[in-house]
Amino acid sequence: MRSRAWVEVDAGAIRRNLELVRSHVGAGARVVPMVKCDGYGLGAGLVVEALAPARPFAYGVATVDEGRALRALGVRVPVMVFCPAPPGDLARMARARLVPTISDLESLGVLANAACHADGAEPLPFQVEIDTGMGRSGFALSDAAQWWAEVRAVASPGLRLFGVFTHLHSADGADLGSARRQIERFDDFVGAVEGIPSDALLHVANSAAALRLELGAANAVRPGIFLYGGSVGHGAPTPETVAALRARVVMVREAAPGATVGYGATYRARGRERWATVAIGYGDGLPRELGNAGWALLRGRRSPIVGRISMDTAVVRVAGDVAVGDSVTFLGGDGEADIALGELAEMAGTVAHQVLAGLSARLPRLRMARSRDFV
Numbered sequence: 001m002r003s004r005a006w007v008e009v010d011a012g013a014i015r016r017n018l019e020l021v022r023s024h025v026g027a028g029a030r031v032v033p034m035v036k037c038d039g040y041g042l043g044a045g046l047v048v049e050a051l052a053p054a055r056p057f058a059y060g061v062a063t064v065d066e067g068r069a070l071r072a073l074g075v076r077v078p079v080m081v082f083c084p085a086p087p088g089d090l091a092r093m094a095r096a097r098l099v100p101t102i103s104d105l106e107s108l109g110v111l112a113n114a115a116c117h118a119d120g121a122e123p124l125p126f127q128v129e130i131d132t133g134m135g136r137s138g139f140a141l142s143d144a145a146q147w148w149a150e151v152r153a154v155a156s157p158g159l160r161l162f163g164v165f166t167h168l169h170s171a172d173g174a175d176l177g178s179a180r181r182q183i184e185r186f187d188d189f190v191g192a193v194e195g196i197p198s199d200a201l202l203h204v205a206n207s208a209a210a211l212r213l214e215l216g217a218a219n220a221v222r223p224g225i226f227l228y229g230g231s232v233g234h235g236a237p238t239p240e241t242v243a244a245l246r247a248r249v250v251m252v253r254e255a256a257p258g259a260t261v262g263y264g265a266t267y268r269a270r271g272r273e274r275w276a277t278v279a280i281g282y283g284d285g286l287p288r289e290l291g292n293a294g295w296a297l298l299r300g301r302r303s304p305i306v307g308r309i310s311m312d313t314a315v316v317r318v319a320g321d322v323a324v325g326d327s328v329t330f331l332g333g334d335g336e337a338d339i340a341l342g343e344l345a346e347m348a349g350t351v352a353h354q355v356l357a358g359l360s361a362r363l364p365r366l367r368m369a370r371s372r373d374f375v
């Protein structure tokens with residue numbers, strides 16, 4: 001039985017998008033693909049399989065469980081965990097040989113303690129985040145002299161400083177002034193302090209920054225959304241489309257003038273209309289905001305979504321022929337027509353990241369076939 005709704009992932013496109021980043025930043029910067037949130041909703045296993053031939057230096061995730069999932073997939077390169085962790089997770093990260101992010105002295109103490117109890121011969125790697133303006137995590141620059149001394153003090157023999165990084169808040173905006181100032185603060189810091197190991201990873205850039213800004217002292221970048229087909233603003237290259245979101249028509253009805261559809265009866269047929277009920281809803285991650293506002297592609301033609309989107313179904317108005325079993329595209333290409341990730345996100349009033357992260361576990365993730373007619 002073929003699926004009612006599914007996600008198709010073009011592995012080759014993910015890899016080519018990574019190579020685009022690589023050719024843009026040059027050989028001087030290592031590339032650390034961000035694969036948090038189950039590979040931006042596309043399936044970490046599929047994404048890692050797609051990226052492995054490009055031999056990334058490391059991978060980035062947000063949580064200890066995501067890191068352990070990569071280890072279970074056989075990933076042997078460093079795995080960096082970027083979200084500040086609750087203290088209990090630090091020992092788990094140490095056991096899985098993940099690279100935790102440290103933003104405060106309390107966590108540093110917990111990690112140093114975990115290192116004392118670790119039986120591995122190698123010191124535990126960790127990275128330090130500094131806050132240059134993002135405001136959510138990272139050591140403050142104002143008292144750097146104080147905390148840096150402690151970081152250096154613990155950084156041997158049980159621990160090893162793997163890297164230092166910061167995060168930019170507006171690298172995708174029209175005005176890059178604030179992003180440049182954040183990079184300056186980062187460069188001033190790494191230029192001023194003593195004791196950063198010569199092999200430490202220094203990084204500031206998400207996708208947008210990697211493709212739109214000069215990276216200063218950094219020797220690595222952390223692209224995410226661009227790898228998965230998300231555009232990152234003016235002046236940057238356009239990524240290849242990676243993901244398609246499709247579902248099947250499960251019912252077709254001829255609506256009489258004045259008939260209504262969906263919760264709240266927010267849409268009313270103006271004349272005789274043909275409605276196709278499609279087996280996908282907000283429970284699958286189709287944003288509810290697209291009700292009466294978004295589009296679908298059916299037999300290569302744009303068809304409006306009518307009425308509110310339900311948890312499991314959505315209804316589209318069809319101008320031509322349609323049959324139960326037809327596949328309907330909400331994201332990605334269908335023949336000559338295409339709904340880009342950025343367009344879908346804008347229609348839903350959000351960002352590409354949230355659209356992908358919202359694709360639910362109910363949807364199987366399939367490899368995209370060369371020919372689109374395999375479905």
Ligand SMILES: *Cc1c(COP(=O)(O)O)cnc(C)c1O
Pocket residue numbers: 034036082167205206207208222223224225226353
């Ligand atoms: C998610 C994340 C990134 C990647 O950002 P994109 O906008 O998806 O490229 C980079 N760095 C950190 C710390 C992140 O959390």
